[in-house]
Amino acid sequence: MELACGLAGEIVRNFGEVRLRVFGTSMVPSVLPGDMVLIQRAALEEILPGEIAVFLREGRLFVHRVVERKKLFVEGNSNQELCLITQGDRQRECDLPVNSSELLGRVVCIERDQREIKVAPNKVTRLTARLLQTSDRVTSLYLFLATFSRTIFLRRAKCPV
Secondary structure (H helix, E strand, C coil): CHHHHHHHHHHHHHHCEEEEECCCCCCCCCCCCCCEEEEEECCHHHCCCCCEEEEEECCEEEEEEEEEEEEEECCCCCCEEEEEEEECCCCCCCCCCECCCCEEEEEEEEEECCEEECCCCCHHHHHHHHHHHCCHHHHHHHHHHHHHHHHHCCCCCCCCC
16 A cells, blocks of 8 residues: 555656545545545645645555645754645544645546546535534445435546546
8 A cells, every 4th residue: 555655656746647546534525435536746835725635644645625824843943844734524633734745736636437526615515524524424324325326326527637
């Protein structure tokens, strides 16, 4: 797993973008397990709150929403460094600050069942995420219903390359 994450990071850094399948539930309902995300290389200065950032930390890839950009003091240094404060939509707590060496880029497209899903959250998505934060059982039920509805309502549209 660590090797695959490192390889994905190298592809983004060298070629500018990569398409990956998401397996976690931290971004439900915005990003569901099994969705494909198109990640494009971006610098910390280019990513704004509300966007979804992708970063590599401790051998794992994280796809979380940026809630804030702030300058923080770097350990062992008197200089401040720009960092991103991120949080999974379903998470109650923010992640540790993301620095430039961890950042791979931003999600520019989410593909679900061969159709494009909007990356920006709306009021319904935010409300649903708040509800899902309360319980893993509620999240499991939501994912079951989402999977069930996928089999009924399939549309065709691809993410732009």
